[in-house]
Amino acid sequence: MTKILLTGSSGYLGSHICRFVENEKVFALYKNNRPASEKVEPVQIDLLNSEDLNFLFREIKPDYIIHLAGIIPSQISNFDEKFIFQMNVELTKQISSLSHTFNSFLIFTSSDLVYDEGDDINEEHPLKPVNFYAHTKLEAEKAINKYGKFFMILRTALMYGFSISSHKSFFDYAFIQLMNGKEVKAFYDQFRNPLFVEEAAKFILMLTQIKLRNQDVMNFCGFEKLSRYEMVLRTAEVFNFHLELVQKESCDNFKEYKMAKNLSLNFNKMKKLNFIPAPYINNLKYLKENFEIYKPFLSPDLNKM
Numbered sequence: 001m002t003k004i005l006l007t008g009s010s011g012y013l014g015s016h017i018c019r020f021v022e023n024e025k026v027f028a029l030y031k032n033n034r035p036a037s038e039k040v041e042p043v044q045i046d047l048l049n050s051e052d053l054n055f056l057f058r059e060i061k062p063d064y065i066i067h068l069a070g071i072i073p074s075q076i077s078n079f080d081e082k083f084i085f086q087m088n089v090e091l092t093k094q095i096s097s098l099s100h101t102f103n104s105f106l107i108f109t110s111s112d113l114v115y116d117e118g119d120d121i122n123e124e125h126p127l128k129p130v131n132f133y134a135h136t137k138l139e140a141e142k143a144i145n146k147y148g149k150f151f152m153i154l155r156t157a158l159m160y161g162f163s164i165s166s167h168k169s170f171f172d173y174a175f176i177q178l179m180n181g182k183e184v185k186a187f188y189d190q191f192r193n194p195l196f197v198e199e200a201a202k203f204i205l206m207l208t209q210i211k212l213r214n215q216d217v218m219n220f221c222g223f224e225k226l227s228r229y230e231m232v233l234r235t236a237e238v239f240n241f242h243l244e245l246v247q248k249e250s251c252d253n254f255k256e257y258k259m260a261k262n263l264s265l266n267f268n269k270m271k272k273l274n275f276i277p278a279p280y281i282n283n284l285k286y287l288k289e290n291f292e293i294y295k296p297f298l299s300p301d302l303n304k305m
């Protein structure tokens with residue numbers, strides 16, 4: 001049976017991966033929030049404790065390490081830069097070295113934010129991170145290239161879909177606002193190729209079935225270029241919320257960190273692997289049809305988003 005170490009298993013993406021596990025033996029690493037899925041074996045660890053991490057690799061000798069744990073943009077203001085660097089870069093460096101030593105294939109979620117702006121951005125496109133988070137993701141990629149052996153770096157776009165963990169997303173935030181009849185301001189002038197979090201989880205598990213033994217980097221995204229404003233507006237349409245609650249906001253007004261405005265990704269590599277995401281509207285309809293699954297997770301606690 002394929003053995004997988006999954007860091008960040010209690011996060012937004014990780015909890016969906018745990019949900020879709022089938023035949024793999026998944027060791028689900030978490031720090032504070034124990035994963036609820038019965039399909040995985042939860043392992044509590046502070047990943048910054050390098051001795052514990054070494055021990056885990058020695059004990060398990062994983063075939064795959066899916067490394068998701070890190071500090072994401074919505075959390076960045078809660079930590080200082082030194083800690084964020086430690087979590088996003090130093091930890092990735094250690095995991096790369098361990099994956100090398102134990103011949104484990106490393107799957108890492110980087111970000112589309114490492115790129116310079118543009119349309120049809122392929123994996124050879126110039127890199128130009130414009131904020132500290134993006135800079136740490138690029139440094140993490142460099143560490144993987146230097147210390148890793150077999151790996152796939154996934155330059156992941158903004159993800160959408162309901163969270164089934166205590167880590168919430170922009171999508172949850174916007175949905176709860178609309179559900180409560182409150183206004184949502186969303187950027188109309190920033191474009192990404194958003195990826196459905198559940199498809200991302202399934203594609204990552206499919207990667208572990210392909211038995212890759214190489215070093216690669218791949219854009220990991222949906223096939224449509226959308227602004228957050230369009231995303232929220234379509235959500236309101238599908239779920240029959242009042243459309244006037246969705247307000248346009250310019251990302252120029254966002255002062256917390258600098259943002260790239262146009263990151264429209266080329267998805268040829270995904271197509272070659274037969275990773276074909278469904279259109280945004282179809283995934284919204286799917287979420288509506290299956291709403292009972294997500295209802296218990298729709299917490300009104302906006303602080304965690």
Ligand SMILES: NC(=O)c1ccc[n+]([C@@H]2O[C@H](COP(=O)([O-])OP(=O)(O)OC[C@H]3O[C@@H](n4cnc5c(N)ncnc54)[C@H](OP(=O)(O)O)[C@@H]3O)[C@@H](O)[C@H]2O)c1
Nearest residue numbers: 008010011012013030031032033046047069109156159167
């Ligand atoms: N979300 C997006 O739209 C997006 C887009 C592009 C790329 N990405 C990348 O994809 C990855 C996953 O994102 P996400 O949104 O799923 O993240 P998330 O929801 O914020 O989850 C973070 C995870 O990291 C774990 N963690 C944090 N510090 C830890 C520590 N010291 N020891 C052990 N575990 C620790 C948390 O565990 P506990 O909850 O147990 O504390 C949690 O499981 C990240 O690398 C992110 O940069 C995300």
